[in-house]
Amino acid sequence: MNWLSAFFRRLVAALRRSAELAYIAVSWPFRARHSEAGKKSLIFRLAVSAVVLVLIAAYGQFLWRTQVWYGFDPEFAKSYGFADRKVAAGQQIADKPGSCQNSAIVTTVADLTDMNVNQNIWVSSTLLYKLGFFGLDWDDTPFFDNKASFQRGVNQVARRVAIELADNLGRVRGTSGINSDLQDARGNIQFDEFTWYFGANPFGFKTPTPSYYRAAIRSWRRFNSDLETCKAVFDARADNLVQLMDRAANDLGNTSDILRRRSEDHNAGWFDTRADDRFWFAYGQLYAQYALFQAARADFGDVIRERNLTAIWTEMEKQMEAALRIQPAIISNGSEDGIIMPNHLSTMGFYILRVRSNMVELRSVLER
Template identity: 70%
Template sequence: MLDPIIAFFQRVFAAIGRGIGMVVAWLLWPFLAAHGWYRERSWIIRGPILAILVLLVIFYGQFIYRTQLWHGFDPAFVQAYKFDERTVPAGNPLPGEANRCQDSAVVAISAALTDQNVNQNAWVSSTLLYKLGLFGLDWDNTPFMDNKASFQRGVNQVVRRTAIQLADNLGRVRGTSGINNDLQNARGNIQFDESTWYFGTDPFGFKTPTPSYYRAAVESWNKFNTSLVSCDAVFDTRSDNLLQVLDGMASDLGNTSDILRRRSEEFNAGWFDTRADDRFWFAYGQLYAQYALLQATRADFSGVIRERNLTTIWTEMERQLQAALRIQPAIISNGSEDGWIMPTHLATMGFYILRVRSNMVEIQSILDR
């Protein structure tokens, strides 16, 4: 009785096996044909081809190394700066030390975040192989090799916003004094295009690559802090300046939350959404940078935070950021919010972003009274 059934399934599995074999043979045929052609050629032809193949292996090996290894990644890296041990706000004279002022934690962390992006790591977005894409397809439109680039751009978005605040508000007295040259130079350099390589076509010719500009911004920030320590520069820790800093961060989070919402609602493809990973890691990079800079801001504006009784809510805001940064899935999924197989990492990240933003808005309302 069972023999016909067994025979049927044997034929089915045999057919599936033949189909898989045909697919594999179809995929391998170009390589086998190329190998046969290559073996019959002389070394005059084989030598250059072999050299090109070796160079491709080296270039792509370096590319994979740059995109997959994250050096210096640590959401808690700010703790090494021991900002909680500072006793005076940024720019104020240090007690018992003549002609010595407190440097700015915000400036130091802006430099550290950028240093992590371009010195401790390669700036992925402007590398040649990243710009070439996968057979002409932008890496951002694939599930491969783009997570680190998106994370770096998220960090850089926050640092750019901070650079504007430093030059326009924090580094001058009530906006009436002249703009500090170092902060002005840093702002200009950090705003440079994120994807410039050594050569380009628009306009055509050789160019200075993106990382060089960002390294120059790091140098300018370090120079400013050196001047601040010598009391030769200004860092204005007024409550309205703190309000401006938080307003910029909240605005960025609101925009990112909307991007995550639209992607989550319109593309419920689960693990097969090829753009979910870069959306997630861009948002993660923003929170990573904001968490670091908010700890620095707390040190620089310690007087205002203490006078306005903001310590408790500020601590809660940092706790929300810590919780968000613990989300580090190996594979990003953009599933339906009521799904039961594929998770929805974008909606989860958006939830944490809104919680952090609500804390920021609450602090702003207190400062604005």
């Protein structure tokens, strides 16, 4: 393990050197403008100290925001009690005249997005994340990018579901008008993931990413309120479930291919600096899909019972649950039979393919 000790010694030395360079970079303008006597003045020392303290406070806050995950619970959807629902989404509730069942899918996608931008800071659009590590993109380092990648994985699923809600699920057989709330939510959740308050392309002040995502949350909640009072529709037909399943399976297939290519082309164990963001993006995607398919099981309850899909659906959820138990402290992209440096990307890719296989099977049964 001498090589490991040497690696950590070099890492500490590099961090110390980076701190020295940061001090030099901050103090250089003052050194250039002041004489030898000015350098030793109280004003000079206070100015440099103030800038350093601001940087320390800013990066301390950045460290907290990226390392503390609020609301993280792969099993959170079970707390809704979706399994106890007896009425499919959009159907009238017999013992509550004038009331209809709201959509579990809409509830879940709104709460997933709420976790991303309200319970937590949306990391990808924060200033320090955009500035990177001394100009190097955080995604190209092993530091501080896991939460951002996880959030983008969750958001990728939210974007996909927003399209299906607006185009198919929230209208009758695709022939009625698009629900305005679902249309607004679809547009807002598709907004760029990296926008801060100011940008260069185009140059000027901007509305940051989280504001758009919060607007999407409000639109989804308004739709569900209208659905509860039977003022909106949710078309829980088998072909709409096929469409939803097909899109989700395609997304997982794409993610599996990304993991495979990373695993094969950059087999560097713990030293693959992009393995962690690939892993946590895939994890976020499965995290969101696991919750949404528990919700879909409630919204499409009649279809699932009529087509005898309960056993296959339960198996799919078990595979997702098993994948979400993989939470290594350090992501390794080593050999597949490695002991010291295993291959977490291959393991995640294996579970993703099993989940996708279940989705394909469900889709084939629904199309018969």
